[in-house]
Amino acid sequence: MIKLFRRKAALSTSSASIVVDAARMTTGGRAKTRVLMTMAVFFSIYAAIAGRLVYFGFQEPDPGAGPASRVTASRPDLLDRNGEVLATDIKTASLFAEPRRIVDADEVIEKLSTVLPDLQIEQTYHKLKSGSGFVWLRRQLTPRQQADIMALGLPGIGFRTEKRRFYPGGTTASHILGLTNIDNQGIAGLEKYIDDQGLADLQATGLALPEDLEPVRLSIDLRVQHIVRDEISQALNRYHAIAAGAVVLNVKTGEILAMASVPDFDPNNPVNALDKDHLNRMSAGVYEMGSTIKSFTTAMALDSGKVTLESRFDATRPITIGRQTIRDFHGKGRVLTVPEVFIYSSNIGSAREADVVGIEGHREFLERLGLLSRMQTELPEVARPTEPKVWKKVHSITASFGHGFTTTPLQTAVGAAALMTGKLLPPTFLPRTEEAANAIGQKVVSDYTVESMRYLYRLNAEKGSGKRAEVPGYRVGGKTGTAEKVVNGRYAKDKRFNAFLAAFPMEDPEYIVLSIIDEPKSEKPGMAATAGLNAAPIVANIIRRSASLLGVKPEFSHESETTVVSTE
Known part of the structure; x- marks a missing residue:
């Protein structure tokens, strides 16, 4: 009995052990399964989060959540030819908010309005209630504004240091330098040109580091630029015009030393930059x-070989072609020599010069001098000239005295420089040596044409309509232009676009100076408002004030009268 009991007990113990082991195996399997399931759940959650992050990374920012949080890019300094700073980066504070930390949006707006009275209430309220992590409230604060906002002690409000473009000269060279946007990216002028040359790509990749950006030196002379803008600003008021402008161009290199147009704008506060x-x-x-x-x-006629300075043209009576009659403003009513055609600005004589060359030859010459195609230069804001779709004789005749086709004043100055040297050079706002200019210059007129045009320019300043452009010691020469403006398809007698195209010193021209004045009025009652009375004095004042700065020494030994070839 005892042995049987022991045997049964042993069997019972063995069975219990097996049951326990089986239970342990079952429990362990379930635990392992639970661990794997838990891990799978966590992996799924993290995968979902990662997927959403990737998704949001490819989405455009929500307009209602304010601008993206990014730091403005660096830009290189812009310098004039003498090393004076024209544009540079300065540090500025920008105001942002973290809406999730804003307790009372109304209180924040109320307090911010005491410092920023022009704060847009409704828009700011929506930003603060957006629930996002970051929104811009105001970019580029003044130091005083930043200090006053900090004193308010508003939670959820902070500042980020950014870069802002600063132009020490203000309006002085605004049309040349251009503009940057709120993110310090060039959007006009040479600022845009520099971006297009690769700076924008560096900014996009975060490689536009301040210490790696070399200053960009321009061809502009800030001293001359100031003189040019000052003179055209005075002329704008003196002649009650709607606009005025001028350019100073180096004849031998194509460098632009100064160029301005008024009205203009202040690139530090360009609120009116886009006004027409x-x-x-x-x-x-x-x-x-x-x-x-x-x-x-005249240069075209001389260059054709069919006309010389001794040639004569009949200007005794008007020319009628179709329904148009070509007359002289102050006609002499007789045969004129080529110098007389030029100094008396005879429309009839110019028409006959063009007729000698012919229609195709006329257009080809204007194209050769760069007056009919879009000018190539660094400045993005360049207009395309206009011309008749098909040139006929009437178009050639009217074009001979500056009607019927349009071009830019800068192109006119560039073309005139080619008449003074024989070579056409693309204008540049960057430094260029004479050697580099000679390598790219294109011969467009003969040496005889060059010498003849120098003579005619000087003659016109002494004997013709350019007398008011004379500056003692600097042998100025040039040509006036008084053009009636087209209004509603007809030429208006009381609206003019005047210009004076000058070169100096005439024995070996170094600079072209061109002035324009749009719709000038008489300086005094009873006076006329022609180019010789307003555009020419602008040029004279610019040369008088800037010639010494440009390195041109006055020379009085050449101050002798030029003999007219023939006045019979």
Whole structure:
């Protein structure tokens, strides 16, 4: 019995052990399954979060959540040819909010309005109630505004240091330098040109580091630039005009030393930069340049080999072609020599010069001098000239004295520089040596044409309509242009676009100076409002004030009268 009991007990113990082991195996399997399931759940959650992050990363920012949180990019300094700073980056504070930390949006707006009275209440309220993590409230604060806002002690409000473009000269060279946007990216002028040359790509990749950006030196002379803008600003008021402009161009290199157009804008506060009246008329406006184009008509006739300075043209009576009659403003009623055609600015004589060359030859010459195609230069704001779709004889005749086609004033100055040297150079706002200019210059007129045009320019300043451009010691020469403006398809007698195209010193021209004045009025009652009375004095004042700065020494031994070839 005892043995049987022991045997049964042993069997019972063995069975219990097996049951326990089986239970342990079952429990362990379930625990392992639970661990794996838990891990799978966590992996799924993290995968979902990662997926959402990737998804949101490819989404456009929500307009209602305010601008993206990013730091403005760095830009290189812009310097004039003498190393003076024209544009530079300065540090500025920008105001942001973290809406999730804002307790009372109304209180925040009320207090911010005491410092920023122009704060847009409704828009700011929606930003603060958006629930997002970051929104801009105001970019580029003044130091005083930043200090006053900090004193308010508002939770959820902070500042971020950004870069802002600063132009020490203000309006002085605004049309040349251009603008940057709120993110310090170039949107106009040479600022945009620099971005297009690769700076924008560096900014996008975060490689535009301040210490790696070399300053960009321009061809502009800030001293001359100031003089140019000052003179055209005074002329705008003196002649009660709607606009004025001028450019100073180095004849031998194609460098632009100064260029301005008023009205203009302050790039530090460009609230009116896009107003149509603030257009850069020198390069972005096209006009009928009037009698300044006679420079090219006479040069074309001389360069053709069919005309010399001794040639004569019949200007005794008007020319009628179709329904148009060509008359002289102050006609002499007789045969004129080529110098007389030029200094008396004879429309009839110019028309006959063009007729000698022919229609195709006329257009080809204007194209050769760069007056009919879009000018190539660094400045993005360049207009395309206009011309008749098909040139007929009437178009050639009217074009001979500056009507019927339009071009930019800057192109006119560039073309005139080619008449003074024989070579056409693309204008540049960057430094260029004479050696580099000679390598890219294109010969467009003969040496005889060059010498003849120098003589005619000087003659016109001494004997013709350019007398008021004379500056003792600097041998100025040039050509006036008084063009009636087209209003509603007809030429208006009381609206003019005047210009004076000058070069100096005439024995070996170094600079072209072109002035324009749009719709000038008489300076005094009873006076006329022609180019010789307003555009020419602008040029004289610019040369008088800037010639010494440009390195041109006055020379009085050449101050002798030029003999007219023939006045019979």
